[in-house]
Amino acid sequence: MSSIATLGSHCALQVLKGAKDEGFKTILVCEKKREKLYRRFHFIDEFIVVDSFAEVMDQRCSNILKENNAIIVPHGTLIAQMSSAEIESIKTPIFGNKWILRWESDRNMKEKLMVESKLKIPRSLSSPSEINGLVIAKRHGAAGGKGYFLATNEEEYMKKRDKLIEDGIIKGDSDLYLQEYALGVSAYLQYFYSELSGELEFFGVDRRYESDIDGLGRIPAQEQIDIELIPSFNVIGNSPLVLRESLLEEVYAMGERFVEAAKRLVPPGMTGPFCLEGVYDENAKFTTFEFSARIVAGTNLYVSGSPYSSLIYDEPMSMGRRIAREVKNANSKNSLSKIVT
Numbered sequence: 001m002s003s004i005a006t007l008g009s010h011c012a013l014q015v016l017k018g019a020k021d022e023g024f025k026t027i028l029v030c031e032k033k034r035e036k037l038y039r040r041f042h043f044i045d046e047f048i049v050v051d052s053f054a055e056v057m058d059q060r061c062s063n064i065l066k067e068n069n070a071i072i073v074p075h076g077t078l079i080a081q082m083s084s085a086e087i088e089s090i091k092t093p094i095f096g097n098k099w100i101l102r103w104e105s106d107r108n109m110k111e112k113l114m115v116e117s118k119l120k121i122p123r124s125l126s127s128p129s130e131i132n133g134l135v136i137a138k139r140h141g142a143a144g145g146k147g148y149f150l151a152t153n154e155e156e157y158m159k160k161r162d163k164l165i166e167d168g169i170i171k172g173d174s175d176l177y178l179q180e181y182a183l184g185v186s187a188y189l190q191y192f193y194s195e196l197s198g199e200l201e202f203f204g205v206d207r208r209y210e211s212d213i214d215g216l217g218r219i220p221a222q223e224q225i226d227i228e229l230i231p232s233f234n235v236i237g238n239s240p241l242v243l244r245e246s247l248l249e250e251v252y253a254m255g256e257r258f259v260e261a262a263k264r265l266v267p268p269g270m271t272g273p274f275c276l277e278g279v280y281d282e283n284a285k286f287t288t289f290e291f292s293a294r295i296v297a298g299t300n301l302y303v304s305g306s307p308y309s310s311l312i313y314d315e316p317m318s319m320g321r322r323i324a325r326e327v328k329n330a331n332s333k334n335s336l337s338k339i340v341t
């Protein structure tokens with residue numbers, strides 16, 4: 001029986017709790033500064049204490065993980081803190097398809113996969129001179145919305161971009177990706193695709209609460225103008241959502257198209273958890289502005305199961321536990337190579 005490891009951040013608690021519930025030994029790669037926090041949780045069996053997460057590539061860490069026959073569950077922090085090449089060089093087996101994480105980090109590759117999935121996506125702009133409506137400027141990778149900003153014309157874009165350069169957050173235009181702003185009700189659709197059963201499971205949906213864009217509505221328009229704030233989209237937390245049942249058919253159809261497209265473009269495909277992120281417009285049509293090709297932090301809402309996972313499982317099934325269940329099933333069928341890379 002193998003053990004399950006992850007980095008101490010993002011959704012580590014949920015992942016390791018789920019792994020423990022499925023009978024695995026749990027290992028946390030933990031930065032010294034967070035050790036006290038994570039020691040509070042007794043379902044974590046072993047700590048590998050590091051100064052920085054990059055040490056997960058080092059010999060010491062690899063050896064401990066190997067001795068424990070560990071599988072790493074990747075999450076947003078891994079993607080935010082390491083380059084695609086670094087992630088791909090990790091020797092420990094990674095749950096899911098580590099090659100698809102590069103497609104998540106690079107905005108142009110990301111767009112290609114969304115187009116191949118026949119998802120409705122906002123237009124991307126190749127130059128600020130093309131701005132002629134509301135656009136959002138986003139950084140590459142999983143920056144969690146930090147330093148993102150809105151602009152309606154080139155001049156406003158330049159002003160805000162220069163401020164970010166001044167603050168040392170970006171180096172220049174090439175660090176930004178421009179996309180039309182999609183108006184509507186945001187929804188982050190959480191899925192799990194099982195390579196073993198060939199089935200797609202819709203696991204839950206959440207909304208994000210982002211600072212300070214979501215706090216702005218509490219200030220009257222005049223004050224908003226007076227304070228000259230450049231709002232950002234830094235995720236602070238998530239809240240639950242359930243969709244009108246009539247929307248579910250399209251939710252599954254979008255997820256299935258994504259799984260099929262990933263199989264074609266990034267073999268072995270979209271194994272395990274992923275998320276389609278976007279907004280529903282006034283006609284209840286979904287525009288996808290982003291995907292995550294791994295577990296998202298919004299699944300932390302549903303440690304005891306979600307309104308959707310409860311329809312599939314007669315026991316509390318978090319996304320973390322679902323991952324561990326897949327590893328367990330693969331172990332028993334001698335098919336581990338199908339679900340790790």
Ligand code: ATP
Pocket residue numbers: 076122136138141142143144145146148179180181182183186208210233277289290291292
């Ligand atoms: P993560 O990897 O954590 O999902 P990210 O850094 O890749 O985040 P996005 O999810 O692309 O960033 O964007 C962050 C936030 O910005 C979104 O949650 C959403 O509120 C807003 N946003 C991004 N793109 C658009 C868009 N085209 N239209 C409207 N809002 C958008």
